[in-house]
Structures are given as structure tokens and as C-alpha cells.
Amino acid sequence: MSDQLSIVLFSGTDDRLQAAAVLTAGAAATGRPVHVFLQYWAVDAFRRDRIDLDHGASPEAGVAGRAAMAALRAAGQSSWKEVFQQAKDIGEVTIQGCSLTMDLFHIEHDDLDPIVDGIEGVASFMFAAGEGQIVFI
Amino acid sequence: MTAEQIALTVDAKGLSCPMPIVKTAQAIKQVESGALIEVLSTDAGSVRDFDAWSRSTGNPMVESSVDGTVYRFVIRKK
Numbered sequence: 334m335s336d337q338l339s340i341v342l343f344s345g346t347d348d349r350l351q352a353a354a355v356l357t358a359g360a361a362a363t364g365r366p367v368h369v370f371l372q373y374w375a376v377d378a379f380r381r382d383r384i385d386l387d388h389g390a391s392p393e394a395g396v397a398g399r400a401a402m403a404a405l406r407a408a409g410q411s412s413w414k415e416v417f418q419q420a421k422d423i424g425e426v427t428i429q430g431c432s433l434t435m436d437l438f439h440i441e442h443d444d445l446d447p448i449v450d451g452i453e454g455v456a457s458f459m460f461a462a463g464e465g466q467i468v469f470i
Numbered sequence: 471m472t473a474e475q476i477a478l479t480v481d482a483k484g485l486s487c488p489m490p491i492v493k494t495a496q497a498i499k500q501v502e503s504g505a506l507i508e509v510l511s512t513d514a515g516s517v518r519d520f521d522a523w524s525r526s527t528g529n530p531m532v533e534s535s536v537d538g539t540v541y542r543f544v545i546r547k548k
Contacts, residue, residue: 423499
């Protein structure tokens with residue numbers, strides 16, 4: 334589908350996960366299907382026993398950035414998990430885990446939070462992406 | 471001011487992007503085709519966001535106004 338937004342989500346820090354969630358929710362709100370492919374540190378962040386923990390910030394956030402993020406959380410900003418969940422409620426959103434990443438880090442499907450819909454490989458992801466946009470976060 | 475009844479009001483005041491349009495997308499599912507929904511927002515990006523949302527989804531914008539710091543959008547579900 335050419336209006337589908339495909340996101341390769343590689344990062345595992347709260348700032349980048351939030352950015353991915355916002356893009357997903359924004360696209361879903363405008364009726365665009367979104368396909369998220371979790372790789373590496375994002376797969377780890379979506380583990381059911383880790384998804385609600387603090388995943389920190391990217392190096393460029395620095396001390397000031399981390400303080401700003403903490404302030405937003407304290408002010409009631411939705412977590413990235415909540416934003417992804419809302420995106421799924423309003424539109425056609427699928428979140429898939431990368432099978433290679435899961436093999437490398439010995440993660441089973443059951444280890445992941447139920448918000449992850451399934452596991453796929455890169456060929457499946459590329460096929461689904463078709464001629465639509467692919468974004469790497 | 472439209473004389474027609476507003477079916478649902480989305481109070482998104484104090485919420486930042488993407489919440490105003492996420493909540494509007496949720497709300498529009500709850501009303502019937504042809505019904506009007508009203509959205510109140512304080513987010514600075516709202517005017518452009520709602521204009522874009524209206525055009526992408528095909529739900530026409532009936533009114534777009536601002537009263538102090540509060541933006542008000544009236545949208546008809548197609």
C-alpha cells in the first residue's frame with residue numbers, strides 16, 4: 334500500500350521510542366496504515382518485563398535533556414507504550430519483532446509485551462513496505 | 471456560530487501533539503456520518519495539524535476559530 338508508513342525502530346531509549354510512537358499515532362490518526370519493525374534495542378525495550386521501565390535517553394539528550402524528559406513524565410505525558418496503544422486503537426497499526434534480533438539475543442515471542450503483534454524477517458517487512466516510505470529510528 | 475447541534479466535544483486543552491488529533495480520530499468513530507464534532511485545543515500546532523487531518527481523512531472542517539489561547543475546530547464526519 335503506497336500510503337503505508339513503515340518504521341524500522343532500532344533504538345531503545347525513551348526519547349526515540351516516544352518519537353516513533355508519535356509518528357505512528359500521527360500517521361494512524363490521518364488514516365495511514367503503519368507497520369513498525371522492531372530491531373535490536375527496541376526489541377529489548379518491548380520485553381514484557383522491561384517495557385514499563387526507564388529506558389533512558391540518547392547521548393545527545395545530556396543532563397538537561399533527561400531533566401526535560403522527566404519533567405514531561407511528571408506533568409502526565411503519555412508513555413510511548415500508551416501512544417503506540419492509542420495508535421493501534423485508532424488505525425491500522427502492526428508492530429512486528431525482527432526474528433534475527435530475537436535469535437541473536439535469545440528472546441522468545443512470549444518474552445515480548447502483547448503489544449507486539451508478531452515476528453517477521455526483513456523480507457516480509459520489505460514486501461509489506463512495498464513502495465511506501467521507510468523511516469529508520 | 472453553527473445552529474446545528476454538536477454531537478461530541480473533544481476537550482484536548484493542555485494536550486500536546488499528537489494527542490489532539492489522536493483523540494479526534496477516536497471521537498470521530500463514535501459519531502454517525504454527517505454528525506458534527508467540536509475540538510478544543512491549546513496546542514500551537516493545532517491549526518495546521520487539524521487542517522491537514524481534515525484534508526487527509528476527508529472529514530470537512532466546518533469552522534476553525536481561536537478565542538484567546540483556545541483553538542476551536544468544528545468538523546463534520548463524512
